[in-house]
Amino acid sequence: MTLRLATFNIENLMSRFDFSGFRNNLKQDRVLRLFDVKTEAEYQRLEEARTIAYTDDTRQMSALAIADCDADILCLQEADNMAALQAFEYGYLFRMVGNGYRQKYLIEGNDSRGIDVAVLVREETRDGQKIECVDVKSHAGVTYADFNLFNDALALTNVPGDRIFKRDCLELDFRIGGRPFTLFVVHFKSMGPARDGLDGRTATMPVRAAEVAAVRRIVENRFGADHLNGKMFAICGDMNDYQERVDVLGDRRTGYRFEPRQEAESALDVFSHDGFVENVMRRRPELDRWTLFHSRGPLERHLCQLDYIWLSKALAERNPASVPEIIRGGQPYRTIFPMGQEVERYPRTGWDRPKASDHCPVVISLDI
Template identity: 40%
Template sequence: MRLRLCTFNIENLFLRHDFDAFSDRGDERYLDPVALFYAPYGNGDLSKFEQFKRTVETAAIAQADDFRQHTALAMIAADADVYCLQEVDNFTALQRFLRAYYTKAGGDSLPHRVLQEGNDFRGIDVAALGARNYPFYARSHATLTPAWLDDEPTGEALLAQYDAARVLAGKMRGKRIFRRDCLEIVLDMRGTPVTVFNCHFKSMGSGEDKGHAMRQLEALTVREIINRKFPDPAQALWAVVGDLNDAQEHIFVSRTEGRPETIRDYAPSGNRTGSGVDPLLDGGFGINLAQSLDPIDRWSQFYANGPTKSQLDYIIASPALAEMVSEAPRFIREGQPYRVPNTDDINRYPRVGWDRPKASDHCPLVVAFDIPRGPVA
């Protein structure tokens, strides 16, 4: 049975505008571009703030229409049976997006839907969608703390392998590990269960070393969830997908026109060693399916200040599931803005702009598997 699996950070699918960012410079980057353009409002005259809010909300709604049409087109291009999404405001936002954009753009029915509220301070969550013949059941791991890792010797042994994560876990204790959630969904593929863990790890917005340790802790916690679920993880059918917000290598883009792009491994800095996703890959535990692509084609996001292209979005499969790949993984880039260098060969969707509108600041990643009937040996 075919399983076409897609992960997609659809970038701030909100039903609201967060005006708190005007009073917090650290969160200012989350404001809509139109809000940044209008700020500061009224020269500090608070009596004009309500009028200012209405202006910004009207402009943001107009911007969002093209944005979400492109998001829907990128999902349809993936032609997936199961979608794992990140940065969804709430279940109502997901329902409205599917009805107002995805379905109207010609998307197939996705009747199986789940979103559970996670830990993100902005209220963005992970969600999963399944086509008609792909029902699933789901559970959240949002409440796990470092104490859970200490419950079993395997968790303690795993922590001991990653110093940055171990030190951070010692400081956190009762605090929750996942910045959003690790949403586990289990699909019944004609009697063969396939488990997918949809994650959105800590962003790179704060200090690099601290963020690295947090992502490393999240990754090893996902690994430990898998260890406890499956007697033999290598032979089980599972995948970890999502925006893991870390890379194993960067594609550096020269600011000089005509110069080739170059690839560099992540260099250690400060307390940072390797990548935050390493616990899911070390020792062949999981397989980054995008590794089958040419290194220059593995990026899922462009960071202009680098300028770099990096793979932040992953489908990491168990060795057994990786053997069942039936179609090469593909990053869908037709919704990327024109400012991304060296992408003249990509046919963009109508009205994609230089910086916006766009489908998202991330590219969807899709991989197809051929799952056999019945229990896997």
């Protein structure tokens, strides 16, 4: 019995406009800065037109990326609300996959922009096994004090009563062909800009480390810290951190070089240091594990894995030959691919945009 499990940060699947750029240049789209917009009403009219035109191409590509996953269970990050999810499924995804994802789960979380984690589920696996969701639970309300995770590093930006998860940890229990399977879906704190002399990743590391520790606590509370053997679960999502990266050096004229680099510290070490769960992406070659291209210009470019499917020990041991696939056809042309990894982009893909997302979907076939 095979289950196709995928995760995808679909990037701002929104059902509303953001007009804050009229007063805050940092939130203003670059194309509108080319024009002399004199009034807020004029700005809103132009922003509506820009957003609608750009979004149609983007969502066609997002749907193509999801169709290429061919997943039975799809974990999404950055979904605005259920209405946006349903509109996308009906208007775009249906055209690619037909009546695929009839079961949809989304609970409003903590994100200040209103983006949430969501799960789309088929009624049956591709080989005909019934997929039944028997329970859904949000952990958005858990605080640092609840789990005794508050520390001096967090005190710089938080108080003990603050909620741990910047979005949520959504817990779903399934019966797949009658067999139990539990899924935890997350979207951890983004790295953000540099602050207080620290780069964005380092400055926000304490928040993500607490989120990772909280997910582990939730799993251990659920199954018993000493009774995890034999438990079938996975932790999926955009974790906004990495344990390794591939630096991209050189330029287009002279050629590019790709140098792997191990990170001395990562928030995700809490998952991996003692084999609690396995990052199955490490079954792929070292230069071919990335799900995002980061660039702040020629002097700061790297490829890294931000999107994860962590498998419980029992699930990983049952699937020793399963290797995740990375869907990269929706990447913009500015993404620099190591030699041999180039893919055919989706129609109308641009240099920077439109694109399916800044993230690549990840999917794996598992024997449950």
